[in-house]
Amino acid sequence: MGRTRRVKMDLKKIKSDIEAAIPGCRVQLVVNGSPSGQHSLLLDREHALEVAKFLRDDPGLHLDYCSNVTGVDWLDTETSEKVKVKQLVEGVEQEVEEVRKTRTPGYLECVYHLYSMEKKHGPLVLRLRTRNRTDQITLPSFTPIWRSAEFQEREIFDLYGIVFEGHPDLRRILMWDEFEDHPMRKDYVEPNDYEYEPTPHDAVLEKSRQARAIEGQG
Amino acid sequence: MDPDLKIELGRQGIFTTTLEELYNWGRKSSVWPLTFGLACCAIEMIATTMARYDLARFGAEVFRPSPRQADLMIVAGTVTKKMAPQVVRLYNQMPEPKYVIAMGACAISGGPFKQGYNVLKGIDRYIPVDVHIPGCPPRPEALMDAFITLQKKIEAQSLTGAERPRHLNADAPSEFVVPQYGAHDLEPAKNVKLWNIIYKTAANGPNTTGEDGPEKD
Numbered sequence: 241m242g243r244t245r246r247v248k249m250d251l252k253k254i255k256s257d258i259e260a261a262i263p264g265c266r267v268q269l270v271v272n273g274s275p276s277g278q279h280s281l282l283l284d285r286e287h288a289l290e291v292a293k294f295l296r297d298d299p300g301l302h303l304d305y306c307s308n309v310t311g312v313d314w315l316d317t318e319t320s321e322k323v324k325v326k327q328l329v330e331g332v333e334q335e336v337e338e339v340r341k342t343r344t345p346g347y348l349e350c351v352y353h354l355y356s357m358e359k360k361h362g363p364l365v366l367r368l369r370t371r372n373r374t375d376q377i378t379l380p381s382f383t384p385i386w387r388s389a390e391f392q393e394r395e396i397f398d399l400y401g402i403v404f405e406g407h408p409d410l411r412r413i414l415m416w417d418e419f420e421d422h423p424m425r426k427d428y429v430e431p432n433d434y435e436y437e438p439t440p441h442d443a444v445l446e447k448s449r450q451a452r453a454i455e456g457q458g
Numbered sequence: 459m460d461p462d463l464k465i466e467l468g469r470q471g472i473f474t475t476t477l478e479e480l481y482n483w484g485r486k487s488s489v490w491p492l493t494f495g496l497a498c499c500a501i502e503m504i505a506t507t508m509a510r511y512d513l514a515r516f517g518a519e520v521f522r523p524s525p526r527q528a529d530l531m532i533v534a535g536t537v538t539k540k541m542a543p544q545v546v547r548l549y550n551q552m553p554e555p556k557y558v559i560a561m562g563a564c565a566i567s568g569g570p571f572k573q574g575y576n577v578l579k580g581i582d583r584y585i586p587v588d589v590h591i592p593g594c595p596p597r598p599e600a601l602m603d604a605f606i607t608l609q610k611k612i613e614a615q616s617l618t619g620a621e622r623p624r625h626l627n628a629d630a631p632s633e634f635v636v637p638q639y640g641a642h643d644l645e646p647a648k649n650v651k652l653w654n655i656i657y658k659t660a661a662n663g664p665n666t667t668g669e670d671g672p673e674k675d
Contacts, residue, residue, distance in 0.1 A: 423576070
């Protein structure tokens with residue numbers, strides 16, 4: 241990074257600026273605990289487009305360059321915690337430990353990295369999340385704001401299955417049009433074409449066995 | 459004809475040959491490859507044709523941009539599943555006699571992308587390959603070696619009998635099934651007929667796994 245001047249983004253200030261400029265929008269600071277400390281802002285779907293427009297056009301921020309768009313698949317998670325509950329056991333009140341399970345539904349996430357060519361600052365990391373992983377998978381497209389998002393949003397549509405509303409040309413970009421799966425999703429099952437493996441081992445050995453079993457039947 | 463006698467006659471100024479030899483000599487000395495590359499192996503293929511390595515020494519300098527005029531398909535690079543139908547279609551459009559060199563790890567097996575969802579695990583799933591070259595990418599010397607191997611193969615072909623080349627055998631297939639884009643994979647995932655020819659013979663070889671090979675390991 242030597243000669244380039246990098247100004248760390250003050251996310252708290254940007255968050256309050258956004259909230260002041262766009263009434264009613266919900267912005268959440270997502271903290272990254274790793275040494276890189278690359279924190280991000282989680283936007284709500286309804287106001288995301290307005291927020292993006294603000295970030296691009298605000299003279300103080302002027303984030304005119306969207307360098308990267310990527311997808312993340314978060315599966316449904318189940319967390320269990322032990323809670324002490326008072327219960328009547330054989331007529332005596334006792335504290336009993338109970339395991340409570342909470343199921344958090346998964347979602348698909350889209351991450352944007354924004355820079356400013358003029359101000360020489362960035363990246364500002366934006367996140368958008370879909371409601372779930374199955375039927376409510378639409379997000380607003382940022383292509384009308386940053387043209388560079390066009391192909392990357394198509395790629396996310398192709399590989400993760402997020403539908404971008406307002407995208408001018410939302411088609412698959414890598415896989416063929418007839419393809420129905422989304423290969424980067426964590427529950428994607430790839431076709432088993434491991435019939436011939438010269439040196440199979442571990443997972444590949446198992447797949448090779450399966451493929452041979454299928455072939456034996458057919 | 460006895461080769462020693464042939465050499466002796468040659469010393470006396472008498473040139474003897476057979477029609478087969480002459481015919482194969484002509485074929486092997488002017489193999490025109492098809493101009494196309496799929497990935498980084500193509501760069502090595504291009505280097506092979508240029509001044510330093512000079513594939514022209516073997517009669518293969520005329521790269522044809524049309525499959526109708528080409529004799530040899532050098533599958534140089536990763537064949538993705540999206541690209542496979544086009545490669546097979548190009549092969550089908552080439553007139554007989556035609557040959558295929560699968561160049562590099564990807565073209566022969568899928569290479570480093572073998573366990574991905576999007577790369578074909580070897581072009582020999584759909585078209586018959588004459589010479590496989592391993593390497594990532596193979597050096598120009600390796601491609602030249604493959605080319606010389608192909609020339610030896612052409613030279614050794616008998617024009618009559620069961621082993622005669624495909625263009626002299628009306629029953630031999632010249633076109634192979636072009637895979638269709640399916641909902642989850644290419645359909646069919648491999649040309650079963652071709653597959654059986656390749657892997658039945660492979661099963662008899664010393665270093666390859668047979669029907670129950672992987673289980674033994």
